[in-house]
Amino acid sequence: MATASAHKSLTKCTNTFLLFPLSKKQHSIYTLHLHQRPLCNGCYLSMNGCRKGQSRGPVGTIETQTLEPVATTSMALYSLKMTISKMKSEPPYRSSSGIVRLQVPIEEEEVEAIDWLHSQNHLLLPRCFFSGREHNSFDSNGRSLVSVAGVGSAVSFCQPHPFSYWDWISIRRFLSESCPLIRAYGAIRFNAKAKVSSEWLPFGSFYFMIPQVEFNELEGGSMLTTTIAWDNTISWSWEDAINALQETLSKVSASIVRFPKQAPPTLILSSHDIPSKIYWDIAVNRALEMIKKNNSLLTKVVLARSTRVVPTTNIDPLTWLACLTVESENAYQFLLQPPNAPAFIGNTPEQLFHRKWLHITSEALAGTRARGASMALDRQIELDLLTSPKDDIEFTIVRDTIRRKLEGVCENVMIKPKKMIRKLPRIQHLFAQLAGRLRSEEDEFKILSSLHPSPAVCGFPTEEAQLLIAKTEVFDRGMYAGPVGWFGGGESEFAVGIRSALVEKDHGALIYAGTGIVEGSNPYLEWDELELKTSQFTKLLKLDLPLRQKVDCK
Numbered sequence: 001m002a003t004a005s006a007h008k009s010l011t012k013c014t015n016t017f018l019l020f021p022l023s024k025k026q027h028s029i030y031t032l033h034l035h036q037r038p039l040c041n042g043c044y045l046s047m048n049g050c051r052k053g054q055s056r057g058p059v060g061t062i063e064t065q066t067l068e069p070v071a072t073t074s075m076a077l078y079s080l081k082m083t084i085s086k087m088k089s090e091p092p093y094r095s096s097s098g099i100v101r102l103q104v105p106i107e108e109e110e111v112e113a114i115d116w117l118h119s120q121n122h123l124l125l126p127r128c129f130f131s132g133r134e135h136n137s138f139d140s141n142g143r144s145l146v147s148v149a150g151v152g153s154a155v156s157f158c159q160p161h162p163f164s165y166w167d168w169i170s171i172r173r174f175l176s177e178s179c180p181l182i183r184a185y186g187a188i189r190f191n192a193k194a195k196v197s198s199e200w201l202p203f204g205s206f207y208f209m210i211p212q213v214e215f216n217e218l219e220g221g222s223m224l225t226t227t228i229a230w231d232n233t234i235s236w237s238w239e240d241a242i243n244a245l246q247e248t249l250s251k252v253s254a255s256i257v258r259f260p261k262q263a264p265p266t267l268i269l270s271s272h273d274i275p276s277k278i279y280w281d282i283a284v285n286r287a288l289e290m291i292k293k294n295n296s297l298l299t300k301v302v303l304a305r306s307t308r309v310v311p312t313t314n315i316d317p318l319t320w321l322a323c324l325t326v327e328s329e330n331a332y333q334f335l336l337q338p339p340n341a342p343a344f345i346g347n348t349p350e351q352l353f354h355r356k357w358l359h360i361t362s363e364a365l366a367g368t369r370a371r372g373a374s375m376a377l378d379r380q381i382e383l384d385l386l387t388s389p390k391d392d393i394e395f396t397i398v399r400d401t402i403r404r405k406l407e408g409v410c411e412n413v414m415i416k417p418k419k420m421i422r423k424l425p426r427i428q429h430l431f432a433q434l435a436g437r438l439r440s441e442e443d444e445f446k447i448l449s450s451l452h453p454s455p456a457v458c459g460f461p462t463e464e465a466q467l468l469i470a471k472t473e474v475f476d477r478g479m480y481a482g483p484v485g486w487f488g489g490g491e492s493e494f495a496v497g498i499r500s501a502l503v504e505k506d507h508g509a510l511i512y513a514g515t516g517i518v519e520g521s522n523p524y525l526e527w528d529e530l531e532l533k534t535s536q537f538t539k540l541l542k543l544d545l546p547l548r549q550k551v552d553c554k
Helices: 004-017 024-036 073-089 113-118 165-172 198-203 238-249 277-292 317-327 375-387 389-407 441-451 462-472 523-538
Strands: 061-066 097-106 127-131 145-159 184-188 206-218 221-231 268-274 300-311 332-337 343-348 351-356 359-370 410-415 420-423 427-438 483-487 491-496 500-504 508-517 549-552
Touching: 073 097, 073 221, 073 238, 113 127, 113 145, 113 206, 113 317, 127 184, 127 206, 127 317, 145 165, 145 184, 145 221, 145 238, 165 441, 165 483, 184 332, 198 206, 198 500, 206 238, 221 238, 277 300, 277 462, 277 508, 277 523, 300 389, 300 462, 300 523, 317 332, 317 343, 317 500, 332 483, 343 483, 351 441, 359 375, 359 389, 359 523, 375 389, 375 420, 375 427, 389 410, 389 427, 389 441, 427 441, 508 523
Parallel strands: 061 097, 268 549
Antiparallel strands: 097 221, 127 145, 127 332, 145 206, 184 206, 184 483, 206 221, 268 300, 300 508, 332 343, 343 500, 351 359, 351 491, 359 427, 410 427, 420 427, 483 491, 500 508
């Protein structure tokens, strides 16, 4: 028979998710998702920071404490456990809400964030990983932040409704310029109004988390941290928060093993493309007909493909992510995984925006070519891309649309360079960087909602492109091509969730890719571009083995 405390905990778990009316199908899937979550002992508890009834103002206490440096990760974990135990017996805060980060610098042991996270694979907890393309964030000692890995959520933010200004406020109230490394990591759906498929349901319309336990990989060091968040107005007290943190800390492994950054040989049972090559050709030709119509406003639409690969053994999303870090130059790496959910991973070259105080940068990225096998061939391909009329049309649409959107919120918008090549290990793109100055930090939500969806992943005009995508695509993009990144106090950064995959235990992986369709596009060449973009994932699988069955679906 369940104890009273276990019943209370289960109620809190339920309240965390089911806050708004759902369809019967969605309700049944949500209920199944909740029933699959581990219950007490070991019930995974988390405060949902965007529950009804919360305060709109900042939490009462926002604080970062730096403990004495130690030599190893295990010593850092011990230090945090002792400090938390003392804080539990002698509560230092009387405010009804707050968030406190405890961090322990590690001075001798060299550990990568992804190795630390892989060492926590036994935990049935939400987790996240984010590695920025440029290391512009710094700790209190001026060391740049390379990668962040987190498990558990001190506070999560997840709802089925579209991400709104008030949801942004719900996140911002836990953040402060005085505590810049308290961040909410997460992602937003490409189209919050589209029908949600079962594999994406645990993510809601958006999912953000401030990790309970976090490993920060720095240039020249690292830190192990914990975060405690509480808010009495939404029935999550200091006692609830510290008990949940102790439960998580008791399961965190202090033994860090460097795992091989290569995928093991894998046999493929099946591979399904949605749409198939035949239906892709039909979809692209229909889009071209729409673009060519005299009365049509549509000049570009981005059509995508979903490929389900099912191997004989489960795919470890962290192993895949680690393999992608080899191609990390000029790209963001990310992993986001709610409790008992698939893992959304990616290696994206495209920045949506970066905010540092009032300064905003964004990028235009369009046009794709493979890299050449030699320097001479690579240069020839580069020149072909730079002089291609079709690619110039696509790129100009993206760049000028982003410029206009920035001008609606920012002052002094500049484009520099206006057009150049950005080279990645296997691919090269046309590229431009844009910058401006926000009139107010309160305009950050306007920047996010204005820039997403980018014409690089949707099309132009946005409304017409979204309508055609909804009519054409028969799969759920989910967080693919949506914003993925983090909110912080004085700084935030989001990438565009392309070059990504959804990895699900016992169900293989869904690999996503899209291409921009403009006047002059060729369905056959666009299909080849899809193959090129997904190759960073498919090369990890032995797709040419006899066991593989190729099944195309509409």
